[in-house]
Amino acid sequence: MIGTISYLVFFATTASILAIAVLGLNLQWGNTGLFNGGVVAFFGAGAYGTLILGGTPQDGHLGGYGLFYPLALLGGMIAAGLMAWVVGLLTLRLRHDYLAIATFGVAVAFENLMRNAEWLAGGAKGVRGFERPLRDALGDGFLYNIAFFFTVLIILIAVYLFLERLVASPFGRLLRAIREDEEAAASLGKTPSRIRLTAFITGSVILGLAGGLYGTFYAFVSPQDVLPTLTFQIWAMLIVGGAGNNRGAVFGAFLIWGAWTASGWALSRFAPIEAQLYTGSMQFVLIGVVIVGMLMWRPQGLLPERLVVSQRGSKE
């Protein structure tokens, strides 16, 4: 019994952290139409940043500043934001392909750097020696996990409410206007590239927050945590849930994470031993099919954006 509950808490914590990431991506893609091909880099920047800043001193690599936890988390978010600022500044003035390619590239380079630069973050061994906050008071057991889950849940709700208000604000309307018709938005005297950059950085900071929480939860992060897989998973969550709808984003996160863990479990349990090596490939085919299938048959997702109907301008 306690085992089941314990597992459910574990599952819900991971899903909630991913839901925060999906919300960040939703601001970029769903609300602003910005394609982020390197979600995992911003997520990873948050995780690495938090652990390096908040961890205990380690031999051989950077870190161990033992910063007060909220500051360490904030530092991780800032790291993600800075990376977004550089990539965004260089690409958001250009046609949309550039952002897609550059963000994809930043994820490849980030993983590559983390894997190789031992002096920076421990290389393939990852960052160790992070003490989870309040561990002395709550211990390492079930109680801690429950407490951590509720903390994550509160942060998820806070991010959700923040984004709902942001989307309903004049800034949110501006984002949609730019997504729908950039020229029209520009003719209103707004600078689309500046506004897109703001949205891109904000979304990336939220991705960094999710990464920071993820790192905290496991008290460890390594290059294995920043593989492209995670980018695909987070996208699938958004596309299935419904791009543009924050509720859909959260729903998609739980649904896809549930399906992913269930399919992984089923494949490891029921697939013949010879096929075990290929479970990863099968899961990837499935996620590819989910992404392509949704785009072809239900591009608006399961919970579509509640559209404020925008009349497209008529041109002669």
Next chain:
Amino acid sequence: MIQNLIDGVLTGSYLSLGAIGLTLVMHILRFANFSHAELLSLGAYAALVFDALVTALVPVLAAKLGPLSLTYALLIAILISMVLTGISAVLIDRLVFKRVREKGWELSMVFASFGMALIIRNVIGLIFGLSPELYSKDIAFAMILSRDPLILVKPDQVFVLIAALALMFVLHLILSRTTFGYALRAVAENPSLAQVNGVNLARTVTAVWLIGGGLAAVAGVFYGLSHQVIPVMGRDLVLPIFAATIVGGIGSVYGAVLGGFIVGIAGNLALVVLPSGYTPSIPFMLILIVLMIRPHGLFGEARA
């Protein structure tokens, strides 16, 4: 150093072939096709299958061409693979990209291409297994060009370079001397004007996929000859090929050729100063440098 330069030129020859098709598709269909590198894998595996098939059916063709490890059978297999990969590219477009395009979700095309990349890469892994394959199990002996400094070149590599340059020259003739080539360039510049000048857009799109797929197949085989054929080769090639198109300027065929060589040479020269583990990051560094100093690439022009 000179050895790195030579290796870079050879890497560049297959990167260029891959980048040409990608830049054409990106220019005409206006989306970053993340599944293009999977066409290279598709072509490499198709050649592997038909090489075995042709060898089994007509054992005489297993003879090697002069000093190369390449057999007559593989040469025939490459031609078959070009056609099949081209047709596959057209089919993938018809089944997936065209439908997404026609729904007006143009930005979603890039998502669809990622999904297709995942599907193709992993289906190949499921069918052929995850371990690497080689076209020839024989050890190819390198020619020693110089002993001090030691410079080695394999005959296969020389063949790859010459064949790649020859293909690019043929493409250049088509684009600069035939009305079919003008039509391709016209569609790239202004699709609706091309249409009112009698160019059938759907047919042009098909032609672009055939050319892109065919060149990708050759690039894939050349990659396989230089390294090995493995299901994840697309994953490792996608960023270098994109970098080549950005360095050259999206839409420029000549830019893609030059960009491919620049990316190939930069990646190999970087080995002089950086540990080899960092090689996958080099294309991204090049992308950043180009975006900072010349955002539209060497030959590209600004276009929204």
Next chain:
Amino acid sequence: MPIWAHRSMPDPLLQVTGVTAGYVPDLPILHGVSLTAERGQITLIIGPNGAGKSTLIKAIAGLIPVSAGRIALEQQDVTHIRPDQLAAHGIAYVPQNDNIFRSLTIRQNLDLALRRAGGDATARRDRLLAQFPALDEKQRDKAGTLSGGQRQFLAIAMALATAPRLILMDEPSAGLSPKATAEVLDHARRLTADGVSILLVEQNVSQAMKLADHCYILAEGRNQVDGPAAELMGDKVVGEIYLGGRRMGAA
């Protein structure tokens, strides 16, 4: 007009009847527009900005979906024609801006337009170039290097490549100097002498009216007035309402 008189008239070249069209299905820009263009004549379409002049020409060229009405060329239905089939029906279309391929040379532009023309393409290209000496000199240059007026001539030459019966011209004078405008419009006039008909959209009303045979005035996507160009020009009421009042008289 009595019915017998109507029947004895030759069929018009182009007959547009009650066309409704727009970029988006639910938002028509044209509302039941009708028009006829006679053989060997210049038929002019004018009207204020947003009247739907360009939309009408694009609808005829098949670039914009027509949701109601009919377009016929010599009684053959061409309502839902595909733009790349225009030449096969004897129609050529010269868009307003960007009407040549800048990255191709002048010769390549022409060869592209001549691609489906059949016969001896080289001879036909030479004949076209002979009509436009300025282009002939620069035939190996990139079309992007041409001046505005020369670009219009290249666009017209490309239209002529397919030996059309009808040329649709969308504001050929846009962005041209008065001198270049006069040259382009004069050339259009000369083409009609060879039996080509022209459907012309122009902002440059005074110059175009002098040139045109028949004129249609559109506003808000609907027919307003039409008649022989010379009559409309003299009509005070029409002048006041549609042709810019006194400014027109001054021109």
